[in-house]
Amino acid sequence: MRVALFVPCYIDQFYPQVAVASLELLEKLGCEVVVPKDQTCCGQPMANSGFASSTKGCDANFSQNFEGFDYIVGPSGSCVLHLKEHHPSEKIRASVYEICEFLTDVLKVTSLSAKFPHRVGLHQSCHGQRGLHLSSMSERNDKPFSKLQDLLAMIDGIEVVLPQREDECCGFGGTFCVTEEAVSVKMGQDRINAHDANAVNYIIGVDTSCLMHMEGILRRQGSKVQVKHIVEILNHA
Amino acid sequence: MLSHAEASENFIADAARTDWHDETLWLVREKRDKVSKVLPEWEALREHASQIKDHTLANLGEYLQAFEAKAQANGITVHWAADAAEHNAIVHEIIAAQGSKILVKSKSMLTEECHLNDYLVSKGIEVIDTDLGERIVQFRNEAPSHIVLPAIHLKKEDVGETFHQFLGTPKGNKDPQFLTEAARQHLRGHFLASEVAITGVNFAIAETGEFVVCTNEGNADMGAHLAKVHIACMGIEKIIPKRADLAVFLRLLARSATGQLITTYSSHFHQPREGQEMHIVLIDNGRTRQLADPKYKNSLKCIRCAACFNTCPVYRRSGGHSYHQPVAGPIGSILAPNIDKKANVDLPFASTLCGSCSNVCPVKINIHEQLWFWRQDLMAAGLAPAAKSIGMKLMAFVLSNPAIYRLGGSLIRRFSGVLNTRLNPWYKQREMPVAPKESFQEWYKKR
Amino acid sequence: MSARELILGKIEPLAEVKHPGAFQGASGEFDFRASLAVVGARVVTPSELEEIFPGRRRYDKTLDGLSLAEVEVLEIDGEFGVAENGAIWLTEESLPHRVAPFICQHLVINVKKIVPHMHAAYEELGKVKSSFGLFLSGPSKTADIEQSLVIGAHGARSLTVVIHA
Numbered sequence: 001m002r003v004a005l006f007v008p009c010y011i012d013q014f015y016p017q018v019a020v021a022s023l024e025l026l027e028k029l030g031c032e033v034v035v036p037k038d039q040t041c042c043g044q045p046m047a048n049s050g051f052a053s054s055t056k057g058c059d060a061n062f063s064q065n066f067e068g069f070d071y072i073v074g075p076s077g078s079c080v081l082h083l084k085e086h087h088p089s090e091k092i093r094a095s096v097y098e099i100c101e102f103l104t105d106v107l108k109v110t111s112l113s114a115k116f117p118h119r120v121g122l123h124q125s126c127h128g129q130r131g132l133h134l135s136s137m138s139e140r141n142d143k144p145f146s147k148l149q150d151l152l153a154m155i156d157g158i159e160v161v162l163p164q165r166e167d168e169c170c171g172f173g174g175t176f177c178v179t180e181e182a183v184s185v186k187m188g189q190d191r192i193n194a195h196d197a198n199a200v201n202y203i204i205g206v207d208t209s210c211l212m213h214m215e216g217i218l219r220r221q222g223s224k225v226q227v228k229h230i231v232e233i234l235n236h237a
Numbered sequence: 238m239l240s241h242a243e244a245s246e247n248f249i250a251d252a253a254r255t256d257w258h259d260e261t262l263w264l265v266r267e268k269r270d271k272v273s274k275v276l277p278e279w280e281a282l283r284e285h286a287s288q289i290k291d292h293t294l295a296n297l298g299e300y301l302q303a304f305e306a307k308a309q310a311n312g313i314t315v316h317w318a319a320d321a322a323e324h325n326a327i328v329h330e331i332i333a334a335q336g337s338k339i340l341v342k343s344k345s346m347l348t349e350e351c352h353l354n355d356y357l358v359s360k361g362i363e364v365i366d367t368d369l370g371e372r373i374v375q376f377r378n379e380a381p382s383h384i385v386l387p388a389i390h391l392k393k394e395d396v397g398e399t400f401h402q403f404l405g406t407p408k409g410n411k412d413p414q415f416l417t418e419a420a421r422q423h424l425r426g427h428f429l430a431s432e433v434a435i436t437g438v439n440f441a442i443a444e445t446g447e448f449v450v451c452t453n454e455g456n457a458d459m460g461a462h463l464a465k466v467h468i469a470c471m472g473i474e475k476i477i478p479k480r481a482d483l484a485v486f487l488r489l490l491a492r493s494a495t496g497q498l499i500t501t502y503s504s505h506f507h508q509p510r511e512g513q514e515m516h517i518v519l520i521d522n523g524r525t526r527q528l529a530d531p532k533y534k535n536s537l538k539c540i541r542c543a544a545c546f547n548t549c550p551v552y553r554r555s556g557g558h559s560y561h562q563p564v565a566g567p568i569g570s571i572l573a574p575n576i577d578k579k580a581n582v583d584l585p586f587a588s589t590l591c592g593s594c595s596n597v598c599p600v601k602i603n604i605h606e607q608l609w610f611w612r613q614d615l616m617a618a619g620l621a622p623a624a625k626s627i628g629m630k631l632m633a634f635v636l637s638n639p640a641i642y643r644l645g646g647s648l649i650r651r652f653s654g655v656l657n658t659r660l661n662p663w664y665k666q667r668e669m670p671v672a673p674k675e676s677f678q679e680w681y682k683k684r
Numbered sequence: 685m686s687a688r689e690l691i692l693g694k695i696e697p698l699a700e701v702k703h704p705g706a707f708q709g710a711s712g713e714f715d716f717r718a719s720l721a722v723v724g725a726r727v728v729t730p731s732e733l734e735e736i737f738p739g740r741r742r743y744d745k746t747l748d749g750l751s752l753a754e755v756e757v758l759e760i761d762g763e764f765g766v767a768e769n770g771a772i773w774l775t776e777e778s779l780p781h782r783v784a785p786f787i788c789q790h791l792v793i794n795v796k797k798i799v800p801h802m803h804a805a806y807e808e809l810g811k812v813k814s815s816f817g818l819f820l821s822g823p824s825k826t827a828d829i830e831q832s833l834v835i836g837a838h839g840a841r842s843l844t845v846v847i848h849a
Contacts, residue, residue: 007677007678009636009642009646011677012646012676012677012678013646013649013650013672013673013676014650014670014671014672014673015670015673016673016675016676016677016680017673019677020677020680023681035678035681037639037678037681037682038639039639040635040636040637040638040639040642041636041642043636045632046629046632046633046636047609048590048609048612049612049616049625049629050586050612050613050615050616050617050621051613051616051629051633052613053613053616053617054629054630054632054633055633056637057633057634057636057637057638058633058636058637060637061636061637061638061639126589126590126591126592126593127590127592130591130592130593130595130596131592137593137596138270139270139548139593139596139597140280140596141273141274141276141277141279141280142280165263167593168550168593169550169589169591169593171550171589172589173588173589173590173591174589174590175586176586176588176589177663178662178663179242179586179662180241180242180245180551180586180587181242181246181662181663181665181666182242182245182246182249183242183245183249183551183554183555183587184589185665185666185667186249186252186255186554187550187551187554187589188667190259212670213667215668215670216663216666216667216668216669216670217666217667219667219668220666220667220668261830261831264831265831276711277709277711278707278709278710278711281707281709282707282709285704285707288701288702288703288704289703289704291701292701292702292703292704294698294701295697295698295699295700295701296697296698297695298692298695298697299697301691301692301695302692317686317687317688317691318687319687319690319691323687367838368828369826369828369829369837370826370828373828373829386827386828386831387828388828388829389831391829391830392830393829393830393832396829396830413829413830413832413834414832414834416829417826417829417834417836417837418836420837421836421837421838424838425838428838429750429753445813447813453824453825453826453827453837454824454825454826454837454838454839455786455824455837455838455839455840456837456838458782458783458786458818458839459783459786459787459838459839462749462781462782462783462786463749463750463783463787473691478703479703480806480809481706481803481806481807483802483806484707484801484802484803484805484806485707485802485803487802487819488768488801488802495827497723498719498722498723498768498769498770498821499723499769499770499771499802499819499821500821501723501820501821501822501823501824501825501839502786502818502819502820502821502824502839503771503818503819503821504816504817504818505814505816505817505818506816507813507814507815507816507817508815508816510782510815510816511747519691521687521690521691521694525691525694525695526694528695528698529694529696534698
């Protein structure tokens, strides 16, 4: 299966290990992975700031880089959701997948060779959950399901715990993280406290933006808790 | 006037109080969950309510006229007001005709929207708000901070202080039971003496020309049934087609609002009491403009339950007053810009777009999507601060040019230490991410 | 142009959306007595009622609501009860006065019929219009002071129900 790897801009620049893990995992699972070298960004930072009208150049660049692929896979719930909802090309909208979604829905993975014998707190990441339906949400009266937990259950030795208020937002929210800094940090702090109550060693999720925000607070606190993107766990030796 | 961000920062400065406010409102969300999860038909009810409202809004003119005709046939006088000023003038005229100088009023967010109390006071008329939470904030000269729980931002000590000051209750007494009893006695006197009562309207039925008022305290009824003149105020979007539709809405309303099965009283006003004058004032105040915009039309489905407030992680940690206008929370943030774009430009940005609100809304308003649309419209209206516009243009340029993006990225990584300063809002309470030596693309190139 | 004309003139009909009709999916597992307990009402037998409220009054129709302000315990008849939420439908026709169930200190209601849920309730109401009616569920209450539930706000302080169904 031929897959194009979509590398979100801030992962490219600050968390390359997440894209490395994505690449390696997809290859392990038998995909031919192409990495368009001139990709930049999905356009979400501008669109969510009210400047969707300014993303034409960015959207065109995305189209150029990802033309002709049936599967565009990226390790970010919010970026993929933005593309699915707002990219002008119908083909692009129909072809983008968040990586966990791709693993469960397209590759239909039933086992993984990864080991991660640690106690981890799962952060649900709002856009992936409520937007891409990666798992059921506490607000609705729906049959519970979780593509994330299904994948994590395949990992040897891992112990996954959900915090109180299972799917409350971490407070990153794009430029919100700086324009409403006080609320943003309070929300992040509260999420961390909820995970701390479960004595986890790692906080994991599908969006590096959430993780980057919580990591910033954890490190300022001098906490030993680390963050990892779920794909780093799924690909862990 | 402080922006939401500024007001929130002040709110959060008292961390313990913020935790208390957040926890208190989260509990209300949990109560809602408890009662919604035991109804297997919950999601079907939401869908049904949403469709009834969609249908009504698609035929609003017809339904308003049908309601008017039936209400008039029932002996109710129907008034129309294009805006808040007209609404207030009409209400005042009715009161003046009665010659009353004091009246009782039950909860009506519409009257908050119109600033009716201030207007009547300026005309020499005393307004007694009879909902307990509203009476408390009225004494304190504050606005309600929540549309269902007006005094949720106050602790019992605060209420005790206020009642000591205005009702003469013993200093230091903060027992809710005792304080409520004091309010009961105090307001009972007003109910028995009032000639004019103003209420809101939860639902108005086109089929029968009746309207429904829901309360837990019984204050709307205590006022209306003893008054010579009952004035009901409603936004035109409160119309629903048929009586039977009430079953759907009354099953959803209290469960969504407080986790109760139904409010204690759901009063159906069909005809005036014998010898009574009953008036209803239908107001537009920008609703027709909202209706005409497909992006925002759905906001008119709102039944004012405040489930969106209770679930909103931002509202819970910033408090209703941070939204600087009568209806706070997520729904307020998509209604207010329609009334005044400039004054409310900050509100659609007071959100992470987490989507929780849209999923607790009993009538399925796509609140988080409308927040996104408002951001586009407000920026297109030229309301962005200059620095932001410039920053966005720069970002758009960089992200459209791969080579410049790569260069920009490597520069940021190389000199990221520069951002480790309190001038960088991120850095106030968070460490910056550690800059890796290579970007992914640089690593991949060598692979 | 009147405000009415102005407002109606601004409303354009939108693309057709059908009314979904009557709600079909109501679940059936509701218990009136359990719901009454949840909403803070108590259920008694007629003989228990005699013991609790020997001095209760039934009132003929009075025109002046204020005359009911001194009533300690008022006994009235409800039209029917709703199992899902403990609500009882009352009408002006069978009340001494509209304000009666609110202005008395303690309220007693006789219920002779029970329907399962609100959809059934509105069918029961049918097209029969009362000049005024209400669903009354439990005693008056408020949680406006720091979310502490207080029974007895402005309406009746307690509700006692006798089920004859």
